[in-house]
Amino acid sequence: AQSVTQLDSHVSVSEGTPVLLRCNYSSSYSPSLFWYVQHPNKGLQLLLKYTSAATLVKGINGFEAEFKKSETSFHLTKPSAHMSDAAEYFCVVSGGPNSGGSNYKLTFGKGTLLTVNP
Amino acid sequence: DTAVSQTPKYLVTQMGNDKSIKCEQNLGHDTMYWYKQDSKKFLKIMFSYNNKELIINETVPNRFSPKSPDKAHLNLHINSLELGDSAVYFCASSPPLSYEQYFGPGTRLTVT
Numbered sequence: 001a002q003s004v005t006q007l008d009s010h011v012s013v014s015e016g017t018p019v020l021l022r023c024n025y026s027s028s029y030s031p032s033l034f035w036y037v038q039h040p041n042k043g044l045q046l047l048l049k050y051t052s053a054a055t056l057v058k059g060i061n062g063f064e065a066e067f068k069k070s071e072t073s074f075h076l077t078k079p080s081a082h083m084s085d086a087a088e089y090f091c092v093v094s095g096g097p098n099s100g101g102s103n104y105k106l107t108f109g110k111g112t113l114l115t116v117n118p
Numbered sequence: 119d120t121a122v123s124q125t126p127k128y129l130v131t132q133m134g135n136d137k138s139i140k141c142e143q144n145l146g147h148d149t150m151y152w153y154k155q156d157s158k159k160f161l162k163i164m165f166s167y168n169n170k171e172l173i174i175n176e177t178v179p180n181r182f183s184p185k186s187p188d189k190a191h192l193n194l195h196i197n198s199l200e201l202g203d204s205a206v207y208f209c210a211s212s213p214p215l216s217y218e219q220y221f222g223p224g225t226r227l228t229v230t
Contacts, residue, residue, distance in 0.1 A: 038159075042223065043122075043221045044208065044221040045221075046218055046219075110159070
């Protein structure tokens with residue numbers, strides 16, 4: 001079984017300040033973890049992914065996330081927020097390579113709405 | 119353009135009707151998915167097909183029936199639509215031996 005908890009439903013930052021979106025996961029297997037972004041009335045875009053290689057993962061638009069097995073966390077960060085970062089962010093876990101039939105199945109967190117104030 | 123595409127983008131219909139949503143990907147992927155996003159933005163997988171074979175079938179009412187005529191297409195047919203079916207439906211695909219998925223733009227279904 002696998003699950004994801006996004007600790008904040010809404011995060012508000014000022015433009016130019018750091019962003020931290022928190023995510024904790026639970027998985028019976030070595031998981032693959034993802035962050036997706038959804039801008040208003042748009043589809044989902046993959047920001048970055050962790051698949052058991054380097055624990056610090058860099059993604060698009062200056063975002064990065066660190067996989068911490070001891071804390072079962074995969075928090076998303078960005079040093080300086082931009083107005084265009086305002087969107088819904090989803091932390092996602094998949095079963096990983098040893099999870100049998102569930103390795104194709106993505107489990108989504110409930111999302112964190114990021115607002116960026118000028 | 120290479121992408122996952124869905125038609126229609128918006129669908130408004132009355133309770134009791136039957137409707138279909140189509141999905142096509144030209145990325146050469148083997149696996150395709152349908153997700154439902156509710157009004158609170160929560161996304162849940164409904165079905166997945168790998169090379170036209172059903173591999174994931176979550177607890178979804180029998181009124182929902184996926185069909186994959188070939189590995190580039192995965193359609194979703196819904197019978198006897200209900201108010202609770204109102205949502206945004208996303209199609210996605212993934213390449214072989216990969217866990218990342220590429221999403222279509224979504225179909226907003228409104229049942230009145």
